[in-house]
Amino acid sequence: MTERPPERPVARAPRGFIDRRARDVAAERAILAAVSGVYERWGFEALETGAFEYADALGKFLPDADRPNEGVFALTDDDDQWMALRYDLTAPLARFAAQNWDGLPKPFRRYAYGPVWRNEKPGPGRFREFVQCDADTVGSDRPEADAEIIAMAVEGLEAAGLPAGAAVIKINNRKLLNGLMSAIGVESEVQKLAVLRAVDKLDRLGPEGVRLLLGEGRKDESGDFTKGAGLSPAGAERVLAFTRAGAGDRDATLAALAEVVGGSSEGDAGLAELAAINAALNGLGVAADRAAFDPSVVRGLEYYTGAVFEAELLLSAVDDGGQPMRFGSIGGGGRYDDLVARFTGARTPATGFSFGVSRLAAALRAAGRSAAVEPRGPIVVIAFSQDRMADYFTLAREIRAAGIAAEVYLGGSGMKAQMKYADRRLSPAAVIIGDDELAAGTVTVKDLDLGRALAAQVSDNAAWRAERPGQQTIPRADLVPALKRILEAR
């Protein structure tokens, strides 16, 4: 009998979790640095909370004993309290604000970024861990606090690399929707939800389809019948007029909305808030091409209490198959006046905006607008002889002292494999310092960028090649200038 080999675990990341290499890491870091700079200039301070919150503090996803992992990653602590990894950055902020309210400046403006975790079924492009970046103002009920968040988000997204006009923030207000409902006599939550679901399908079904869904119902191509919201023809028409009110600039939308929902107390309150947001956005120089009123935005209704925002990417790109890609929503937010009160019992108005960092990075990359430059490897110092390792290290140190990334080859392979390694690392150049060079005070530089360009037939320009010889032996004192020429030539 042969002996059974020892069991070895399979090396694999858990489902829905990914490893990110240098290029992706650099792109996300560039976004976060740019956005942090903007948010701090607007007076928002950085805050980092821990990965875990007690489940009762997270609220919504409170686990039960039988199935603790409903939507979140939860476990019991050794004192039997349930803890869960944060699923967003808003719930930890609400907990922090409630815990420290007396000691905070009011209003309290903070921004935060970091991973959040959702225990959901992973799929293509759908991860269980991703990075969000949030900014919130806690303790101001002024609509201008909403406007500030919107204008700052516009500036942040542009600083992150989005060309001007490549994103628009669409603004609505829950109070307008409530005003509309009361204007058309909708009172039950069930009917209200049916109306909102119908409005949410405007993109897909167009006004005629939505009109049917607002009334008796609609039969689709397959013959399936969807029961409608049961509005009268006049009521349905009023809802459609409401959705059309966003067609013009912000002033025109305000005027059109006043026609539809003015008169109801909630509608008037929503109109007054939008008017104040409009004035503040005007003062901040944010035009309607970047922040528009759009009454058809139906977002997070169980959570928001006033203004709601949705950031939509207008970038165009094609996927690998040449098909146009739509990026759609990259983030959003709004006013949530009840989250802190869950802890304190005291109503604490708050408003914020959140966007997906990995999502923005992916969109920027697809559109060729990534803020991070293509990665370059270090200069590789070729290692010939064990006896000379200290000399190779001294040379690498000289190159680094000039601010250029450099390393000594530390594998066990010969010259050819070392060159292949340097090429795989995307090194701009390899530097060779053998016994002859050491004795003569010279180094040999091999221009790997040139080699790659020739291999890719990017250039067959003989003159250029003559000017940038693939390999040259030069005095050691000329090494750093020669490397700088190669680095700048790309």
Next chain:
Amino acid sequence: MTERPPERPVARAPRGFIDRRARDVAAERAILAAVSGVYERWGFEALETGAFEYADALGKFLPDADRPNEGVFALTDDDDQWMALRYDLTAPLARFAAQNWDGLPKPFRRYAYGPVWRNEKPGPGRFREFVQCDADTVGSDRPEADAEIIAMAVEGLEAAGLPAGAAVIKINNRKLLNGLMSAIGVESEVQKLAVLRAVDKLDRLGPEGVRLLLGEGRKDESGDFTKGAGLSPAGAERVLAFTRAGAGDRDATLAALAEVVGGSSEGDAGLAELAAINAALNGLGVAADRAAFDPSVVRGLEYYTGAVFEAELLLSAVDDGGQPMRFGSIGGGGRYDDLVARFTGARTPATGFSFGVSRLAAALRAAGRSAAVEPRGPIVVIAFSQDRMADYFTLAREIRAAGIAAEVYLGGSGMKAQMKYADRRLSPAAVIIGDDELAAGTVTVKDLDLGRALAAQVSDNAAWRAERPGQQTIPRADLVPALKRILEAR
């Protein structure tokens, strides 16, 4: 009967987890940016893996069904596989390297930073989530790879803000310890461990105490007897000579070690590795005041297979009670040649260094060497009238456009409370633009830095005060220059 009030959760962070405000966040970010810059210049690429690993991939802490949370935060995925939050950054690297080995340049150099989680009893200064920063080279068995890691760590710690000489990396090699054991005839693991435990107490007990522990045993002050390792007097003397070998510079230590452990095959191998590390460190210009050989370092013996390093802070500081603080170890590392083989079965040499980012930040702060400047609040534009909010926003925008952080007060309070708010925010100045100023094209600037300085009696210099009036009304065009003067004066 009165109605029971609704149950409200208590706002509190889970035990062992902390919230970090702007100052701490800025200090950690400054460290990470500086160290990342150094590591990239040495040719190490950034890598980010997910927070979770499968428990079998983490190895050591493999949970059993009854008590899954032994040392790690673990839970079962919906396909019944155990996952756990990473407890360090080495185990995920080993998994990543094994999973992607064929596609990686070899050797593979990577650095990483991020939170790690330990399910341990929290205590003062002892957290269950903290940030580590690691650099590792996978696929090189050359001692020069160890030397590179050590020299890079020295440069990284200095870039992070440690003054030159404020940290020393102590280097040992497990093979020397093994060589010593075989030279004195120690073969059983139990006796070996007893010797190592005795050596580890050198700091506390001094050579005479350790000599007793190496021999028959030692009775402490309370009369408790600790059984010794049972070495002969000659054997104990040889072990003590080994620990004394680190007294001189690296060359002297190598010579002294050759006397003690030379001749055994493992001892000779360890000596040859240290000699190669020494030559590489010399080539890199790293002297013994920054990287010393110290045979008394006994670190992570179940894990490392060759060189081991320990970074010790030599910073001095006093705590709040005026007592001197010792920071001690801030990180360490070494060679671990077996971790990747757990997955692949193929021996894959690796070496790395890890340090605690929060720990370093705390030490730098205590020693007054924090890289991050003291936080300053934004300029606060005072809000008098709802009708003028757009004007206030325009003014704040003008200030931000000059690169100065600014915000409009968005609370609901009057002038006095707004000034108090600005002071609490550590704002350098408040800007007032009432109807008179708007009509006249002026603004009023209140210098809050000055007010704080006077309040703290930092200065009662009348001339300075005359030069920097606490409050002045100036043409709007002069606002940005006036704010810059205030900002630069601090």
